Amino acid sequence: MYPSRFDYVKAASFAEASAALLQGGDGAKVLAGGQTLIPMMKLRLLRPELIVDLGGIDDARDIVVDDDVIEIGALARHADIGNEFRAQNLCPIISDCALGIADAQVRNMGTIGGSLAEADPCSCWPALLVALDAAVLIEGPGGTRALRVRDLLRDAYTPDLAAGELITRIAVERAALDGIGAFVAFKRAAPAYPTASVALQINYDGDRIAALRLGFGCLGLTPLAFDAASDMACGKTVTPALIADIAAAASAFVEPIDDAKGSETYKRSLAAGLVTRAFNVVEARRTGAPAGETHQYYG
Amino acid sequence: MSSRRAVRERLLGRRINTMAETMKIPVSITLNGSIVRADVEPRMLLVEFIREVAGQTGTHIGCDTSYCGACTVLVNGRPAKSCTLLAVQADGWSVNTVESLESGDTLNVLQQCFADKHALQCGFCTPGFLMAATGLLEQNPDPDDKAIRKGLGGNVCRCTGYLPIIEAVRSAAVVIKERRS
Ligand SMILES: Cc1cc2nc3c(=O)[nH]c(=O)nc-3n(C[C@H](O)[C@H](O)[C@H](O)COP(=O)(O)OP(=O)(O)OC[C@H]3O[C@@H](n4cnc5c(N)ncnc54)[C@H](O)[C@@H]3O)c2cc1C
Ligand code: FES
Ligand code: FES
Numbered sequence: 001m002y003p004s005r006f007d008y009v010k011a012a013s014f015a016e017a018s019a020a021l022l023q024g025g026d027g028a029k030v031l032a033g034g035q036t037l038i039p040m041m042k043l044r045l046l047r048p049e050l051i052v053d054l055g056g057i058d059d060a061r062d063i064v065v066d067d068d069v070i071e072i073g074a075l076a077r078h079a080d081i082g083n084e085f086r087a088q089n090l091c092p093i094i095s096d097c098a099l100g101i102a103d104a105q106v107r108n109m110g111t112i113g114g115s116l117a118e119a120d121p122c123s124c125w126p127a128l129l130v131a132l133d134a135a136v137l138i139e140g141p142g143g144t145r146a147l148r149v150r151d152l153l154r155d156a157y158t159p160d161l162a163a164g165e166l167i168t169r170i171a172v173e174r175a176a177l178d179g180i181g182a183f184v185a186f187k188r189a190a191p192a193y194p195t196a197s198v199a200l201q202i203n204y205d206g207d208r209i210a211a212l213r214l215g216f217g218c219l220g221l222t223p224l225a226f227d228a229a230s231d232m233a234c235g236k237t238v239t240p241a242l243i244a245d246i247a248a249a250a251s252a253f254v255e256p257i258d259d260a261k262g263s264e265t266y267k268r269s270l271a272a273g274l275v276t277r278a279f280n281v282v283e284a285r286r287t288g289a290p291a292g293e294t295h296q297y298y299g
Numbered sequence: 300m301s302s303r304r305a306v307r308e309r310l311l312g313r314r315i316n317t318m319a320e321t322m323k324i325p326v327s328i329t330l331n332g333s334i335v336r337a338d339v340e341p342r343m344l345l346v347e348f349i350r351e352v353a354g355q356t357g358t359h360i361g362c363d364t365s366y367c368g369a370c371t372v373l374v375n376g377r378p379a380k381s382c383t384l385l386a387v388q389a390d391g392w393s394v395n396t397v398e399s400l401e402s403g404d405t406l407n408v409l410q411q412c413f414a415d416k417h418a419l420q421c422g423f424c425t426p427g428f429l430m431a432a433t434g435l436l437e438q439n440p441d442p443d444d445k446a447i448r449k450g451l452g453g454n455v456c457r458c459t460g461y462l463p464i465i466e467a468v469r470s471a472a473v474v475i476k477e478r479r480s
Contacts, residue, residue, distance in 0.1 A: 002343075008324055104378050
């Protein structure tokens with residue numbers, strides 16, 4: 001299957017890419033890893049007239065971890081991010097998310113920036129980064145601006161980017177990653193988007209919960225952050241009763257729609273199950289017990 | 300005037316008067332160690348470049364929709380789906396296909412283990428599995444069954460039921476380790 005005809009330029013910098021995009025007008029699209037864009041072009045769901053390839057921008061794949069913030073270049077690939085955090089034994093919620101995306105082949109090409117810019121409600125990075133209230137850096141004709149991922153992703157498939165604007169970096173504050181976390185998902189197969197995913201990060205004060213972050217993917221038209229869960233949990237220890245309460249509240253909070261992957265009722269019950277699994281994985285990691293699988297496949 | 304033509308004219312900085320002319324881009328890809336150069340349409344997929352331009356038909360096209368992994372090749376040493384990449388993206392890259400595994404008429408260890416363990420029946424999926432498994436063993440020379448299953452999660456086989464494939468990769472890992480020590 002061939003995409004329809006288009007012209008092609010390889011940009012050496014984001015500034016060059018932005019200028020080419022503006023010049024190309026409505027028919028122009030940027031290409032990062034191509035793992036969403038190329039399948040859509042092959043199916044002729046998209047027929048761009050000009051492709052601006054970001055693949056030549058070599059300095060946008062870096063991962064910088066310091067005491068205050070984690071910064072990731074927009075062109076960093078899922079596999080590189082996941083392997084880096086796993087090797088450093090740091091922030092398992094990030095490596096769970098990255099290494100649970102699709103399959104090895106797609107992870108080797110797909111980028112974090114492309115995943116955000118696509119604004120697919122079922123993508124994994126958006127669910128994680130909304131839960132952690134991360135920010136993106138955007139470069140465009142008007143200069144550079146920072147934006148919360150929550151504000152970038154206000155609607156499905158339509159990121160808040162103006163003509164010629166590009167995502168260049170992702171920043172997560174370390175404070176949001178204090179404690180222990182897990183990213184869990186329920187999938188039909190590796191090379192498929194999850195039916196639902198849950199990001200959970202708990203900061204403990206001794207045995208008690210000091211702060212909790214909970215986010216959902218594929219359970220609404222945008223990734224959802226359930227901030228009220230933190231109030232339910234703060235000051236308490238993790239007990240089966242608390243997990244059941246938060247799972248029930250999460251199940252009522254999410255906004256799933258009926259589709260081929262399941263009915264609304266099914267997905268609400270799946271949300272509760274995934275929240276429970278996320279708590280179990282986090283608790284296992286905290287106590288050093290063997291943690292179960294973060295990603296489960298069926299079908 | 301079509302907007303496509305308008306875009307091209309702005310890009311080229313000159314008027315063009317025929318839609319029949321299609322932009323072609325020179326690409327140079329190191330395929331199985333040899334440089335292959337060609338001028339290609341930007342929409343040419345990497346798998347078509349490998350099969351049609353370079354004439355190496357070991358790499359298969361199965362689903363053509365990014366799901367089955369039959370088209371898996373190594374790009375710069377790592378498995379990727381060549382039906383989901385453009386040849387122009389791969390300009391300057393090193394690409395290895397199933398043709399790179401054997402030397403002369405001799406199968407490599409992984410191929411031999413696939414044969415010994417009956418890890419193929421019709422064989423259509425096999426080039427993709429071999430390349431995905433090559434990438435996996437490169438990254439993790441001692442994978443347990445879970446890691447093998449996860450590493451091959453992007454490949455579909457409709458014949459074998461997968462268990463012989465997992466066994467083949469496991470035994471290849473053992474043989475490779477023995478040879479190294
Ligand atoms: C078989 C398969 C299974 C998948 N499973 C999952 C999954 O389980 N979970 C998951 O999260 N994802 C999944 N994906 C999607 C995958 O993660 C993609 O890599 C990702 O969504 C897009 O990243 P990309 O770099 O490939 O972007 P591209 O496909 O190149 O681009 C995607 C979109 O973003 C735009 N864009 C790209 N980069 C930028 C930028 N820096 N600034 C502004 N706009 C930009 C492009 O113009 C395009 O509109 C799957 C994909 C496939 C093919
Ligand atoms: S042919 Fe490429 S993934 Fe199926
Ligand atoms: S051997 Fe026939 S599809 Fe795998």
